[in-house]
Amino acid sequence: MNFHLLRLASMALIVGTLAACSTAPVSTVDPSPIPELLPHGARAGQPAVTAAPATFAKSRWLPVTWSEVPGFDSDTLHEAWNAWLKNCERPTPAFAGLCSEVRRLSIANGDEQRAWMQAKLQPYRVEASNGNADGLLTAYYExxxxxxxxxxxxxxxxxxxxxxxxxxxxxxxxxxxxxxxxxxxxxxxxxxxxxxxxxxxxxxxxxxxxxxxxxxxxxxxxxxxxxxxxxxxxxxxxxxxxxxxxxxxxxxxxxxxxxxxxxxxxxxxxxxxxxxxxxxxxxxxxxxxxxAQFGPKGALGVALTPGRSIAVDRQSIPYGTPVWLSTPGPTVALNRMVFAQDTGSAILGAVRADYFTGWGQEAGDIAGRLKQNLRLWAFWPRHLTPGSASN
CATH class of the missing domain: 2.40.240.50 (Barwin-like endoglucanases)
Structure with missing residues (x-):
């Protein structure tokens, strides 16, 4: 059992009705609007993807093309790579085979990292079983x-x-x-x-x-x-x-x-x-x-990375999964890659995430105010069926 199971997300969760270094960087993210959701593989000019939808206990994943992931071309992936390297300290079976390449690409530029991800991973839009792709983002801190x-x-x-x-x-x-x-x-x-x-x-x-x-x-x-x-x-x-x-x-x-x-x-x-x-x-x-440059250990057993680690409902998204987080605000607009490395007693549902903002007063201020709309995309190795070899 890890520390996050006892926390209700942020200082604002002291109120029970609201959600919950240095602070995680939030001012340099791409504030691209969340695009209109289209049937998977239906983006203009791109063929339909061949991967099949997948079903988890609390979510379903619909395969999409990379162009449907909002802001993917603009994220500073080298920041996210620190969290991926942490993942590889205790990799889940689904992603263990990629870790040697993840380590090698830690010194690559963003375009090289992006191209590798597009070749190795299939993106999936995360939805509730009723097809609702909208959810809730809160935040927590140290x-x-x-x-x-x-x-x-x-x-x-x-x-x-x-x-x-x-x-x-x-x-x-x-x-x-x-x-x-x-x-x-x-x-x-x-x-x-x-x-x-x-x-x-x-x-x-x-x-x-x-x-x-x-x-x-x-x-x-x-x-x-x-x-x-x-x-x-x-x-x-x-x-x-x-x-x-x-x-x-x-x-x-x-x-x-x-x-x-x-x-x-x-x-x-x-x-x-x-x-x-x-x-x-x-x-x-x-x-x-x-x-001192990382947060406490989450449920995955690795230290959390400010701005790149989230807590999820593991019945919707398995631990260790790279996830694309997209939220339009109002507290902060985010389009970025994060990693499912933690869980929490209040973090329940298909499209639900608690965002680790870091430590200290500024991180706490952001965590205390963050409660806004969310959409998620999960990335899974192309050669595996989502959910297989995930634990």
Whole structure:
């Protein structure tokens, strides 16, 4: 189980009704409009493709010509190649045979990479079983927060490792019980990885499932480390935004609305936090060198690439699949190749993706606002039937 299973996509998903480095590059993409959908192989001047449609549990794939993939000639493929190289660290059977060529082409130019893809891969339009090709794009990110190794000086909110005796009691104590019961606190004694200043920041980190800490050590040294998902208390997730709405405490359950309520009601913050009984435990990972240029590991088991990794419903798109993502905005227009490298409990359906924007404040701002129309095209080796040798 990976960190993304516990996250509902982005900081905006704290509200329960909305979606969810450096930030992933978003200003240089080709904003070409999504073209009118035509029967597969029906683009003017091109013969019909010979591949057959394919059916998955939650989607159907219709083969198309490359000219039907919007903006394919304009994407900066060398950026996407970093994510493909990550794929090849743990390739799925369908794509393992291509990895030697993928590595060789890492130093090729975009035209050479494009020509190779057109020769080796067949594009398919992803649709729901009823033929609907429109879906939803949200986004997620990795928070970056200040923290201290020892409690004190304003750092009083713990991030815990798995508790002693974890697994002997299921479900484990709720969030409120962890904060208030002596027996829960005894099981967590000495298990704090680090301490944060703000309990709401801790909740955001719990929802995202992973984060970066600028960690002050006891000797005063500051290190950058990652806290990655290690497990949960097996309690159900409840949205604090939904709780605020149901209590008629806010009308605006966006993050600015929640923040305004918190500022005006500091004595009720714990009550809001305790409305979500789920609690996430972490493990510490070093974050240095090349590791710092990538995100946490997704469900595929490889590090996520900002702007080039997505979470999908694996019953619609198998892990490791190259995917063409096309969205017209309004937050950002994107036409680019990404890779299905992660999943999530809220990422369900045929044309559904959660876009990894990177880490830090700017990435979080984009992730919190991104909720817009989506179309997807999947690329599959020409010599294989889609779905075969995919796991």
């Amino acid at each position: 928070p970056q927060l200040d923290a201290a190794r020892q409690q004190g000086n304003g750092y009083n909110v713990p991030l815990y490792r798995l508790p002693a005796g974890f697994g002997t009691r299921k479900p484990w104590y709720s969030r409120q019980q962890i904060d208030t019961l002596p027996e829960a606190q005894a099981a967590l004694a000495g298990r704090a990885i680090a301490w944060l200043r703000d309990p709401v920041d801790a909740l955001v980190l719990h929802i995202q499932g992973s984060g970066r800490l600028r960690l002050v050590e006891p000797n005063g040294q500051v290190r950058l480390v990652r806290v990655a998902y290690a497990g949960t208390n097996d309690q159900p997730y409840k949205s604090v935004g939904r709780w605020l709405l149901d209590q008629n405490l806010v009308r605006d359950a966006t993050w600015p609305g929640i923040s305004a309520w918190i500022a005006a009601n500091p004595a009720r913050v714990n009550e809001m936090l305790w409305s979500n009984p789920r609690y996430v435990f972490f493990r510490e990972e070093p974050l240095e060198g090349l590791d």
